[in-house]
Amino acid sequence: MPAAPPQSLWSATATAAPALTPLAGARRADVAIIGAGYTGLSAALHLAAAGRAVLVLEAKALGERASGLNGGQVIPGLKTDPEALEELFGPERGARLVASVAAGPDLVFELIDRHGIGCDAARSGWIQPATSAAALALLAARVAQWQRRGAAVELLGAREVGLLTGSPRYCGGLLDRRGGTVQPLSYLRGLARAVVRGGGQICVHTPAVRLRHAPREWQIETPTGNVTAATVILATNAYSGELLGALRRSIITVPSFQVATAPLTPAQRTQILPGGQAASDTWHLLRYFRLDAAGRLVLGARGTFGQLPGPRSCRHHYRAVREIYPQLAGVAFEYHWGGLVAMTRDHLPHLHELAPGLLAGLGYNGRGVAMATLMGRLLAQRTLGMSDAELAFPVTPVRPIPFHRVSSFAARAAIQYLRAVDGLARVQARLRGGSSWT
Numbered sequence: 001m002p003a004a005p006p007q008s009l010w011s012a013t014a015t016a017a018p019a020l021t022p023l024a025g026a027r028r029a030d031v032a033i034i035g036a037g038y039t040g041l042s043a044a045l046h047l048a049a050a051g052r053a054v055l056v057l058e059a060k061a062l063g064e065r066a067s068g069l070n071g072g073q074v075i076p077g078l079k080t081d082p083e084a085l086e087e088l089f090g091p092e093r094g095a096r097l098v099a100s101v102a103a104g105p106d107l108v109f110e111l112i113d114r115h116g117i118g119c120d121a122a123r124s125g126w127i128q129p130a131t132s133a134a135a136l137a138l139l140a141a142r143v144a145q146w147q148r149r150g151a152a153v154e155l156l157g158a159r160e161v162g163l164l165t166g167s168p169r170y171c172g173g174l175l176d177r178r179g180g181t182v183q184p185l186s187y188l189r190g191l192a193r194a195v196v197r198g199g200g201q202i203c204v205h206t207p208a209v210r211l212r213h214a215p216r217e218w219q220i221e222t223p224t225g226n227v228t229a230a231t232v233i234l235a236t237n238a239y240s241g242e243l244l245g246a247l248r249r250s251i252i253t254v255p256s257f258q259v260a261t262a263p264l265t266p267a268q269r270t271q272i273l274p275g276g277q278a279a280s281d282t283w284h285l286l287r288y289f290r291l292d293a294a295g296r297l298v299l300g301a302r303g304t305f306g307q308l309p310g311p312r313s314c315r316h317h318y319r320a321v322r323e324i325y326p327q328l329a330g331v332a333f334e335y336h337w338g339g340l341v342a343m344t345r346d347h348l349p350h351l352h353e354l355a356p357g358l359l360a361g362l363g364y365n366g367r368g369v370a371m372a373t374l375m376g377r378l379l380a381q382r383t384l385g386m387s388d389a390e391l392a393f394p395v396t397p398v399r400p401i402p403f404h405r406v407s408s409f410a411a412r413a414a415i416q417y418l419r420a421v422d423g424l425a426r427v428q429a430r431l432r433g434g435s436s437w438t
């Protein structure tokens with residue numbers, strides 16, 4: 001295993017960072033946004049376009065958290081299928097919600113086009129390869145639901161998935177042509193540049209440490225200055241801290257780690273993901289993979305503890321690459337890195353109104369590239385006065401998870417258990433002697 005690299009693949013290959021400085025002194029804004037990930041910057045972009053004075057506070061440098069670290073897979077929809085969403089939210093709101101999450105990638109790729117964001121964007125589709133016949137049956141039902149709604153989603157057989165992924169392991173899958181890939185940190189930096197061009201301000205290395213409600217406005221304290229604003233948007237997702245403890249306790253955070261190989265050879269690239277799709281398979285602890293612009297294979301999967309992969313996690317990920325791609329047996333690895341994913345009890349993202357003029361959006365359950373960008377727009381729409389009934393997502397009060405510490409521990413224990421279940425299934429498949437897991 002290589003020594004811990006100083007940076008992720010994305011920070012090694014991203015477009016230049018915009019010049020941003022910390023907050024200095026007292027400032028006023030119409031809307032103050034805490035957190036400069038996709039949620040915060042998309043909200044800022046949409047609010048600045050509507051003529052609002054916006055100021056974004058970011059505790060770290062831009063892109064040190066999930067929006068600069070993720071897999072860059074632009075995935076349409078939520079983990080919950082359209083029919084289940086319509087059942088949950090009723091036929092009218094449910095249909096609107098499904099249509100809006102289906103169009104999440106449209107929003108991402110439109111913003112990239114409109115603001116000229118260089119981020120290796122490719123709308124080449126997203127594959128969900130099936131690891132078992134039972135998983136394939138679920139995918140078939142998912143495809144039928146999306147097709148009834150006119151979406152460009154199709155079911156694939158083992159041979160087609162083998163040709164698209166270059167892996168002999170999967171027994172079929174789903175191809176969703178609405179999805180694609182971006183260089184996630186370049187996308188984030190491009191959004192930041194667009195915010196600044198639109199008149200918004202972004203202050204980095206400026207943690208919000210206290211939030212106070214004064215009559216008709218909010219005051220935010222930071223170590224280097226204060227901000228007063230009529231509206232505050234909390235866009236801190238998995239990195240929500242003690243600023244608002246109830247928000248932090250409304251999610252469970254779990255680590256996700258990634259590794260990147262050295263650039264594949266031209267011959268390997270003709271076999272492995274030759275169409276440039278992103279893929280996330282159907283194991284309980286799914287593995288997600290794609291190529292970057294230089295042809296490195298980037299693979300991610302759940303970690304268990306910490307925010308950076310240790311030697312054991314790296315070995316687990318290297319093994320996953322070799323299992324999916326036996327032809328990459330001797331491949332060298334160049335990068336490994338990780339971050340936190342925010343999970344919710346109902347597996348759905350949430351838009352909260354915590355008090356008048358205090359909003360939050362979070363809980364993307366590992367699907368935040370499109371969804372956080374969309375949530376930013378929803379938060380902007382709400383700030384601009386859109387009613388709960390008009391919004392695609394309902395505005396809900398925040399609900400802390402009871403016994404949060406115990407639940408967090410249980411989630412990590414569940415990861416260990418599911419890893420063992422998946423591992424056993426793979427061992428059984430090997431003993432059966434087949435090339436695939438089914």
Ligand SMILES: Cc1cc2nc3c(=O)[nH]c(=O)nc-3n(C[C@H](O)[C@H](O)[C@H](O)COP(=O)(O)OP(=O)(O)OC[C@H]3O[C@@H](n4cnc5c(N)ncnc54)[C@H](O)[C@@H]3O)c2cc1C
Binds near residue numbers: 057
């Ligand atoms: C390893 C990994 C891989 C992933 N892969 C994918 C993928 O391929 N596709 C996909 O759709 N999703 C993926 N996700 C999920 C996706 O990255 C997130 O859902 C999304 O980036 C969340 O954006 P955000 O803006 O809400 O949060 P973040 O990007 O985490 O931003 C929150 C920001 O708030 C800041 N902050 C926190 N507290 C304060 C404070 N008090 N003051 C000021 N700032 C504060 C943090 O520093 C941080 O920058 C992945 C996540 C991880 C970790």
